[in-house]
Amino acid sequence: MDVADPGNSAELPMVSVITVNYHGTDSTITCLNAARELDYPPDKLELICVDNETSADSAERLGALDGVKLLTSRENLGFAGGCNLGAREANGTVLAFLNNDAVPDPGWSRAAVGVLRAAPTVGAVAGKVLDWQGSRIDFVDGGLTWFGMGYKRHAGELDEGSHDGARDVLFGTGSSLFVRAELFRALGGFDERFFMFYEDVDLGWRLNLRGWRVRYEPASVAYHRHHESMAAVSSAREHYLLERNALAALYKNVSEATLARALPAALALNVRRSTARGELDPHQLELDRRPADPREDETPVPVDRQALAGVLAIDRFVDLLPEFKRAREVEQRERIRSDADLVPLLRKAMEPAYPLPRYLAAHDALVEAFELETVFGGSRRIAVLTGDAITERMAGPAIRAWHTAEALAVEHEVRLVSVNAEVAPTEADFAVLRAAPRDLPSHVDWADIVVVQGHVLEMVPALRRQDSGTIVVCDIYDPMHLELLEQGRDTDEQRRDADLRGTTEVLNKQLRRGDFFLCASQRQRHFWLGHLAALGRITPSVYDDDPTMRSMISVVPFGLPNRPPNRTGPGIRGQRENIGDGDKIVLWAGGVYSWFDPLTLLHAVHRLSEHHPELRLFFLGMRHPNPDVPEMGMADRTRELSDRLGLTDKQVFFNETWVPYEQRQNYLLDADCGVTTHFEHVETTFAFRTRMLDYLWAGLPVVTTDGDSFADLVRDERLGVVVPAEDPGALAEALERVLYDEPFIQGCEERIAEVRERFTWETALRPLTEFCRDPRPAPDRLPASAPLTRTPRPSRTAALRDDVGLLREYLDQGGIREVTKRAAGRLRRVAGQRLRGKGNP
Known part of the structure; x- marks a missing residue:
């Protein structure tokens, strides 16, 4: 995606740049001075510095900086807590987090804002981070292991230009990250229990689960003195935080099915990683290793802090488990995307990460024992729901549903579910089931993606709700209401009118709810685009994300088999009297x-x-x-x-x-x-x-x-x-x-x-199979979306001038009667807005 030109100053959103200082005042001053030089309008730029564990010296020096809002804290809130404090006091609609040991390139903010404005489905922008000299990579992509450890891919490599293409990532580094302010607050900001490390991984993970994209933008560049702020922290303490926070991120964000396999294996691997790192002898307490003098068994054994870090991390994770459980409940309730949807963003989830021989052996054994390759293999669960008969004799909707399930089953776990009484399928590589309407919710709950036809959506009221997290694909290849105009000619007018209104509303509910729509031809696509526009689905955010609208509605005609037809039995000739071979x-x-x-x-x-x-x-x-x-x-x-x-x-x-x-x-x-x-x-x-x-x-x-x-x-x-x-x-x-x-x-x-x-x-079916490889909710269904810029309220003088102009226009149109009608209409609108503000529907 090309970066859009953010345009003139009036159209640019307010950006609040937040940096956290902790006993690094010299670096922080350098960072903030560089932020003042950004190629961004000064009136749209807010600089905020959070000073953790404030000293008199830091408060005096940072407070002397012009144009910087200084927030002080007597205690060390950590990176996560400091950033959240800055975000609470920020006025910008975009929050820009910048490490205090980093400096931004002049185009840093303008490039990131351009992405946010051009792509309303992007919730956060991860900038390109280089070392202080600008020659080696600090961040261009993020990866995540199956045991919850996030890492910077390509870190330390020369920046030779191979990472100059924008792409979606699981997370961005907190040293250079832009987030929509409304969205950041809706997610509760960074998880302060992490204190530091992986709070950015956790935030990006949660953004993606809720359907938002995190976009790496190489034109948004910052230069970072890597780990300068960690100089006073020992490697054992760093390992402790990394181990604890990796378990927390894994526990909060994966599904129940994934957690059941991954968490036990992750805990076991944590212990092996610790004993291998501390070079502990794992056999020292075996019975055949007892010393000759039993008293030696009571002698304390020195344990390297590197080994202790992992064990204490697990212990602390257990202490925090009640809090993380509540956080997990929120994330699982609000998630829209499945674990499988995010597998491509993990990059190489099965990488062991540490080159320690005993550790590598344990990693391979755990992966095999817990079958983790299947958990992180990218397969999704898709339910194809139809109301048609699934038998050896099938009509168009059933045929289409059958082949849809067949095509998707190549990559995913698929159920073809019919509410029709006639379900007697031939052999298939996917499950074919009959369900009464009351049983449909269980199949919907099982699925990550639901493909619906006809009237089926009506049978699952929970799925129709706009806050439902399930991805819904509506197959509207059959304009049922137009078909009914002809089909209903044989019925009485009252029944015909009621049937038409009911069928139209059934389709309207699909069009209001769906995340992706399938139609059969370009003619149909134009027709349905008109429907979507009339229902208000073609919003500025939807249009800006994809002006072609192909990401919302694609042409999927009826199909035919890949293989040519081969005769398997008798047909017409010779089977019916008066039809011969020469006819x-x-x-x-x-x-x-x-x-x-x-x-x-x-x-x-x-x-x-x-x-x-x-x-x-x-x-x-x-x-x-x-x-x-x-x-x-x-x-x-x-x-x-x-x-x-x-x-x-x-x-x-x-x-x-x-x-x-x-x-x-x-x-x-x-x-x-x-x-x-x-x-x-x-x-x-x-x-x-x-x-x-x-x-x-x-x-x-x-x-x-x-x-x-x-x-x-x-x-x-x-x-x-x-x-x-x-x-x-x-x-x-x-x-x-x-x-x-x-x-x-x-x-x-x-x-x-x-x-x-x-x-x-x-x-x-290619548009559908491609959508199911990376399914996302429609842009207008993303939670916590808000405009980056808002039209300022006019002054009283300007408002009065506008009202006088309208008065003249109405008098010209229809005299005093037109003025009275327009005034009454405005009063009704104002009254309606006030009622809605009080919670009335």
Whole structure:
């Protein structure tokens, strides 16, 4: 991501730079003087210094600095406590934490603010930190081990330019870190129990779990005298803090399932790390090592402080466990993302971190015994929920749900769950389950990501809530409300109106709640974008994060198998009387619904059969496999017209039962062309005829009515013939061409072979599979989001001037009546705002 130009001073947010001093006044003064030279408007820059364990000398010298707000503390609050104190007193909408032994480059703040303004989903910006000379790396990326220890990747390496690309990270270093102020406060700031070390790791971890991004920005540069502030702290005390805080970070932030395996192993590894570091003999208390003189067993044994550090860290962790338990409950309740989502940000979670032989042996043994490779392997739990029948005979929604589950199961643990009474699946590499609506919450609770179709979201009220932490993908490839306009023609007007309003609200609830949406075509995408805009989902933060909106709604058409169709049994020919090997078969591969126009097709077949008596039209399935879907009036009208024209069982054949999904290729391979015809209406405009892709799979030239996105594909790619709606003459001519014009047929088949590769399920579902590798809530659903800049309230004079201008405008528009109407409207709005401020809905 390129850094956006933050623009002029009026548009820039206030930045509060916070640095903590602890007996390092000379370095702190150097740091603050450098901060004064930042390329940032002085009126938008606030410098705050927190002086831990204040002395008279430090208070006097730091207090003498112009433009610095000095906060003093008689006790040492640690880095975490000092930063939090500074944040509580800060006025900026951006908090910039800067170590007192570091100095910022002039462009340090402007570059970071540019990222925050350009990407509303970024909660914190980690700057690039180099050593004092600017030649070697202090921080460009963060890593985390499975036992909770964060570390700076590439630290000490030469900065030769290979880390000049921005990227998402798990955490930034507290020596140079920018955080949205509102967000920092919502998270409770740094955890002060850490005192120092890993408080920045913990903060970044929590930000990511709640759906925010931490972004490394190489243009935001600072120079750091590494560990100058730790000069007076022994290595044993440092190890103690590192060990204790690593356990605390792990305990607070991983899920229950991960904690059950990782924490016991982490505690055991801590002990081994300590004994190896202190070179303790682990066998000295074995019974076969007893001394000859029993009194020697009572002699004290010296223990290196390096060994003691880990044991005392565990002991102190146990003391703090009740407090950390409460903190853990908060983090687990508020988290949106799974452990698996964050695995890529851990970088190399299975690295042992310390090159001690006995320690390395223990590390490998613990990883194997507790199967930690599987815990940190990146697999997510995904529930695909549908209301359709999952049997050998499946309709479009079930087929789509099945292949969605199949594609996601390659990388994740997947459940395909149907609330339909008909669930009798074939063998699959994922779980296929039936659930009553009351049982759906258990599957939702199990999942990290839920993919929903149709009305299923209505059955899980908790999932509809905006504060639900589950990532929700809404598959809205079927505009059900438009479909219902046609489907409901056979019902009374009151029922039809109620059904339409109910279905529209079902879709609106999905559109208000979803984090990611799937549609079937560009036409549909434009249609749904209008819906999202009308519901207020296309906010400035959403738009700024992705002006294309592809990260919120992507085209996922219906798909077809990767492999070509192979015959596995009988199809049409030889199975039905009056259909022979030499006949030309036109296949209607889907159902017969109210929005289709098989009647014009029957007239065209009747007309064409007078010259081509070998012509046959075969309807693949008249009754929907889902018993909840009633047969529509169009099916009866089709049978009646076929009988009246004398076509039934001569030129026209009806397969009353639905063909099993895994046997459909036998029917397709017997056909010579595929056909679909429909009326001209809004449903057609935004529909995607799912079974049409089976024609491409089997290499069949296509005849279709104009008006939908599939007709555009057939026309643009020359896959067959597109005809006007309700024109039997043009339809008859089109059928004759795709059945008897050999050069035309060959051309269609060649182009179909190329086009169908674009519609394999693997290709079609790619936007979803990519989203599930790094799932995040939609930007407008992120908790604690707030604007970085706010429009200042106008002065009384300016407000009066604006009101006078409005008064003149209203008088020009409609006189005193218009003024009265506008005034009444303003009074209602003000009253409503006051009521909402008192907690009323």
